Amino acid sequence: MLPVRYNFGLYHWRRRCRAVGAAIAVAVLALVARRRTDDSRGRLAAGLVATGAAVHAGTILESLLSPPPWAIERGKYDALAARLPLDRADRILDVGCGTGRSLVGLAPHVPPGRTVIGLDVFDDRVIFGNGPALARRNGTRAGLAVEPIAGDAAALPLATDSVDVVTACRVLHDLDARDVDRTLRESRRVCEPDGTLGVLELPLVPDGVDREPEGYWRERVSAAGFRIETVDRIERGRSDEPYLVLVATPASAADR
Structure with a gap:
């Protein structure tokens, strides 16, 4: 049986492609300078600059495809799901779902018949190929019926106390500090009093x-x-710092 292939797009493709273009331009200019000088030290320096720029461009291209836009790294989502009461949740909200990578990651842990909402601004300046239809399609391929909603995480278009589980996967650090607070307050507003x-x-x-x-x-x-x-740390690799998995419940007045 062939593995399911998804289309999660290329994250931050504009910024990374600009960086690749700049690195290639530096490499070309350095090679031109190397050809035009007869000074051995100058030729060596220009060669080193060209090599460094080419390596930098390759590193950026590698990051553009890491993880590949058709694959899912389930380990981190399995770790998050293991700490959430998804089996008891009727309504689940994934904030900043993008093309649905986190939804697909959580899909094996969501029982059938649950309402799963994927919210995102679906902004193609950030993710190439982004859109509600793509999030829904990827979710369907994972066996998950997703209801994508275009909206602002800092002003959720959902009723108060209407969601059992709210997830935010690798999205909050991309917001500025003020929007982090607004998004978390909105997550608290829509979360059921006994939600997560x-x-x-x-x-x-x-x-x-x-x-x-x-x-x-x-x-x-x-x-x-x-x-x-x-709060748990999930290992990513030998040279990478671990992911953070944080689980919280709405605080009562007595807890504050």
Whole structure:
């Protein structure tokens, strides 16, 4: 049986392609300079610059396809799902679902008949090929019936206390600090009083924030009105810092 192939698009393709173009331009200019000089030191320096620029361009291209846009790395989603009460959830919201990679990752853990909402701005300036239809199609291939909604995570178009589980997978660090707080407060608003928030994050914080990631995410989630239940680190590889998996529940007035 052949594995299911998805189309998750190319993340941050505009920025990365511009960086590749700039690196190639530097390499070409360095090679031209090398050809035009007879100075041995100058030729060596130009050659080193051209080589470094070419390697840099290759590294960016590799990151553009890592992970491949047709594949899913299930380990991190399995780790998040294992900590969430998905089997008891009637309505599940994935904030910042994009083309549906996180939805596909969580799909094996979602029982049939559940309402699964995928919310995103579906902005093609960020993800090449992004759109509600693509999120729905990828979800269907994973056996998950997805209801994609175009909207702002900082102003969720959902009723208060209407969702049992809210997930945010590798999306919050891309927001600025103010929108992080707004998004988490909105997640608290739509979350049932006995609901659950699950956050899967890279070991990163928003630009301009000078804090270590675990402490920062604990603080922001708590400030939004949640009580932290667990924080775990999920290994990514020998040279990469681990993912953070944070699970929280709505705090009562007595908890604040």
